[in-house]
Amino acid sequence: MFDALQEELKELRAQGLYRSCRRVEAIEGARIRIDGRWLIHLASNNYLGLSQHPRVVAAAQEAIQRYGAGTGSARLISGTFSIHEELEERLARFKQAQSALVFPTGYMANLGIIQALVGPGDLVIGDHLNHASLVDASRLSRAAFRVYPHRDLDRLESALKHRAGRYRRVLIVTEGVFSMDGDLAPLPGIAELTRRYNAWLLIDDAHATGVFGAQGRGTLEHFGIPPEGQSPFEGILQMGTLSKALGSQGGYLAGPRVVVDYLRNKARSFIYTTALAPASAAAALEALNLIEEEPVLRAGLWNNVREWVSALDEMGCDLISRASPIVPIRIGSSEEAVALAQRLFEAGIYAPAIRPPTVPAGSARIRTSLTALHTQADSKSAIFSFKNSLESEKIGLFPVKAYDDFH
Ligand SMILES: Cc1ncc(COP(=O)(O)O)c(C=O)c1O
Known part of the structure; x- marks a missing residue:
């Protein structure tokens, strides 16, 4: 058989x-x-070695003592604990965004974000070497999906020039630091094209958060692209994972309040799954403190x-x-x-x-x-x-x- x-x-x-x-x-x-x-x-x-850091481990243990090992419910039912909201506020501050939303994994964050924000009649344009979660999400969204050669701004621009006008919404998707190649996306150029073509940009900063930028905030900080509210680039969204430099587990989106509110209502991988375990949320929160303090x-x-x-x-x-x-x-x-x-x-x-x-x-x-x-x-x-x-x-x-x- x-x-x-x-x-x-x-x-x-x-x-x-x-x-x-x-x-x-x-x-x-x-x-x-x-x-x-x-x-x-x-x-x-x-x-940063934070998965083993005594303060991170202690925070996870305390959260288990206080809330138990699991949440027992989806976020919109009874699975939103105070630790989730604390973490979301902390992530938003760290990423210099208005708001943030936490998912159970980074993979699920990408699925939920892209599927909620684009669909039939929209266009996703992604780097050829984007992570599988971005590719899967783009395909599953049922938006038109095109790739441009790795880090190639000219080809991205020509895709935008020839196609952007034909779609309701255009979402450019790139990793900040590419997970299997270790190189950086040319973000200043991509952000400029995003603005010029009135598109949105989703940066997957899974491998940059905690690592790049003077304060470890990620690739926007590294390239000196101003944070939300002070930026001419309105359409920038940042996602990331709690599972790499933050040493824990989970994923997130940081961006404008309206986007977070929309995702809370529409992102299926946020709605139809059990909320992130309290220990993971607490560990990530303490990791953010350490990134700032050390x-x-x-x-x-x-x-x-x-x-x-x-x-x-x-x-x-x-x-x-x-x-x-x-x-x-x-x-x-x-x-x-x-x-x-x-x-x-x-x-x-x-x-x-x-x-x-x-x-x-x-x-x-x-x-x-x-x-x-x-x-x-x-x-x-x-x-x-x-x-x-x-x-x-x-x-x-x-x-x-x-x-x-x-x-
Ligand atoms: C670029 C990138 N995005 C997303 C993910 C998914 O994150 P998570 O492991 O939290 O599901 C990973 C790695 O696993 C990654 O390398």
Whole structure:
């Protein structure tokens, strides 16, 4: 009965595209235990290490004590607790927006926002490398959907010029920092086109919030694009996730009050699901406090990024970008990327291969990401093992030795 599925799985295996979950047994600082071995973790989006911060953990525990483990209801029934409203107010302030709305995940935020704001008769134009949640949301919205080549302002403009007039509403969608490439969208140019063509712009700042900008507010702050109310760009909406630099779980939209009010009434992934767990809301709230109070976390992260990029450059790695804590190394073939990831694993490093369909065909890569938790010793060890693995993978002459075998 399920033979066709077996066949497809066999085919995926043959192409080096089969996926399975690695079971993580424990996490401590920038180390991760898999199969009983402690590895240096180069695959986390917990950029500031806040998921493990004692204040964040304590806030989550207190919320469980006060409200229980779950909310027991959707937000519009009885699932809106004071912690949700506190978090929404705090997010709005942090993002310098009038208002904010929290969803159970970032994926659901994108689904709900885009499906509510556009539909038949509207147009979504998105960057070719946008995250799957943005692509799925754009398709499910039933609006017309076009993509422009990655970061290509000329092609975005020509799409707007030829199409914008034909639709009721035009929504441009881009990631602020691209999750698999680590580069930044050219936001000043996109914002200018948004204004010129009277469009709306949704920025997915999942990987920028807490990381970019003098106060960690994200890519708008990084590029010096003024916040809501002071900006000539009226149509800008920011979404993000609580699950990366904020170390928790959940997603949000920050924007004008009317948009938030509209989404509360229309976004199906907000309405028809159980409200975010109180522990997650409280953890994210405390993480925002820490981002504001401890800029040293962000400074430490960026030091680690600089050191890592220059070490990989010295090794002659083909880096896809050097602009963010996401530092992907271009490999090309899925099989080679998987083989190198396995070498790295044996050498004590966790940095998985990213393959199609997550990235375009022929662009498999090892995606490394840095956090504020990586110590000098972690970096030294990671650089050593990386060098060793790259060499042995290239010439295949000697087995990989773990750093600890040498020291
Ligand atoms: C750019 C981007 N948007 C949205 C999401 C979805 O966020 P969440 O994990 O909170 O569902 C992710 C990652 O998971 C992402 O990388």
